[in-house]
Amino acid sequence: MYVDFHTHGKLAKYLPFSTDYTNWLLGEAKSSGLDAICLTEHFNTQQFDVLYNYIKKTGTPVGDCFMFGELKVFPGMETDIAEGGHVLTVGPMDAILELNRRLEPYKKKGSFLPAKQLFEMFSEYPVLVGAGHPFREGGHIPQLPPSLLRYFDFIDMNGKDIALDPHRTKAMTCEFGRMLSKPVVAGSDTHQAVQYGCIRTKFEKEFDTISVLKQEMYAGRYSININPEAAFKVNTATLLKRALKEIHALGGDYVSVLLRKSGESPAVLRAKG
Numbered sequence: 001m002y003v004d005f006h007t008h009g010k011l012a013k014y015l016p017f018s019t020d021y022t023n024w025l026l027g028e029a030k031s032s033g034l035d036a037i038c039l040t041e042h043f044n045t046q047q048f049d050v051l052y053n054y055i056k057k058t059g060t061p062v063g064d065c066f067m068f069g070e071l072k073v074f075p076g077m078e079t080d081i082a083e084g085g086h087v088l089t090v091g092p093m094d095a096i097l098e099l100n101r102r103l104e105p106y107k108k109k110g111s112f113l114p115a116k117q118l119f120e121m122f123s124e125y126p127v128l129v130g131a132g133h134p135f136r137e138g139g140h141i142p143q144l145p146p147s148l149l150r151y152f153d154f155i156d157m158n159g160k161d162i163a164l165d166p167h168r169t170k171a172m173t174c175e176f177g178r179m180l181s182k183p184v185v186a187g188s189d190t191h192q193a194v195q196y197g198c199i200r201t202k203f204e205k206e207f208d209t210i211s212v213l214k215q216e217m218y219a220g221r222y223s224i225n226i227n228p229e230a231a232f233k234v235n236t237a238t239l240l241k242r243a244l245k246e247i248h249a250l251g252g253d254y255v256s257v258l259l260r261k262s263g264e265s266p267a268v269l270r271a272k273g
Contacts, residue, residue, distance in 0.1 A: 001203040002225075003036045004029070004196065006078070006088060006132065006156055006187020009051050010041065011254070012245055017047040019054060021255050026068045028193035034200060036065065036072035038090045038187070040132075043079040044107035048100050056093050063208030064092050072208060078132055079103065082114045085139035088156060088187075091127030091210055099125060115144055119151040128214055133158035133189065135172050142176060152182055154217060159188035159198040162226055163234035170226075183217040186224045192244075195237035198230040 007029070009022045029037050041051060055073055059066025066073045076090040077100060089096065102121065106113045113121075122129050131152050134141040141149075155177045161169040177184035186199040204221040207213055216222060227233060244254040 001035045001206050002033055003038070003185075003201045003203060004034050004188050004190075004199075005038045005090070005130065005154070005185045005201060006040050006158060006189045007037045007196075008041050008078075008189075008191040009039050009055070010045060011191055011241060013042050013045045015046065015245070015248060017050045017054070018255050020259060022051065022054065024259060025193050026071055026073065029196050030069060030071040032193070032196035034071065034196060035206075036074060038074045038076045038088075040076035040078045040088050040090070040187070043077050043100055043103050049097065052093065052097055052100075064210045065208050066093070074210070074213070079118060080109075080112045081118055081141075082112045083140045083144065085115075085134070085141040086132035087115070087118060087122075087141075088130035088132045088154075089122060089127045090130070090213075091125060095125040095127055099127070115148050119148060123151070126210065128153040128210060130154045130156050130185075131176070132156045132187075133161055134176055135169065136161055149180055152180060153214065155180070155182055155184045157184050157186045157199065157224060159186070159190070159195060159230060160234055162199050163231040166226065166230070183220065183222075184224070185217060185222070186226075190237060192237040192241045194240060195233055198227050198233040200225050 009025060010017060011021060039055065041048060052075060055066055059068050059073055064074060074090050075093040075096040076088060077096050079087045081087055129152055131141050133139065133156055155173055157173045173184055186201045188195050188198050190196055202223050202225055203216050205216055207216060244258060247254040247257055
């Protein structure tokens with residue numbers, strides 16, 4: 001079972017939610033060879049609740065995930081901390097939606113919660129907490145005190161950072177995991193489907209609940225697959241994202257441009273059992 005622990009459902013944080021774009025992303029995720037994704041959209045993205053309620057209403061609930069065709073979508077979130085850095089959470093949909101509502105007063109830069117308060121909030125819910133791209137420039141997660149680092153359930157080996165410097169990223173992320181005695185898993189960090197598959201986590205067992213996910217992670221029954229073309233995939237996705245954002249900035253419909261080859265909007269993906 002191939003899982004991507006760090007994905008996004010929109011092209012960019014400040015662009016409006018598009019059902020067609022999100023449907024395209026979900027379809028491409030499965031086409032890229034993934035069996036499941038953790039949808040870890042930025043907590044302060046525009047229309048966070050609209051995106052997640054769309055997933056909730058459109059997907060077929062199975063365990064803690066939602067099925068879109070044969071793709072499992074585990075709800076999650078990516079949250080900034082005042083110290084600098086991003087914290088991932090993965091858990092039941094209602095928990096993610098409630099946490100996001102509680103974080104409403106802290107969504108502007110300069111208002112982010114300190115890690116201690118954020119972790120205490122997360123501890124009230126059945127969610128897994130991850131250290132997102134801990135060694136990316138501007139982040140300070142590794143400098144947090146041990147009393148806070150213990151809250152992490154997993155460490156994110158991030159596709160964007162692997163593309164930039166694979167040897168450094170792999171070495172530092174794995175060492176950080178060993179230091180904390182926490183599993184290191186892989187996330188592409190994609191906002192654009194070309195990036196799917198640059199890195200992924202292969203589990204030996206199929207699952208659809210957070211409890212089994214945690215069990216398999218801590219048992220070490222998985223491996224990380226890094227695509228030899230990871231840098232090409234990430235760089236191509238970055239260029240395409242930039243171009244689509246520019247189309248939007250100029251008043252165009254970037255979704256129509258992206259999907260024009262089909263001539264039609266993609267159908268909503270539904271689980272058929």
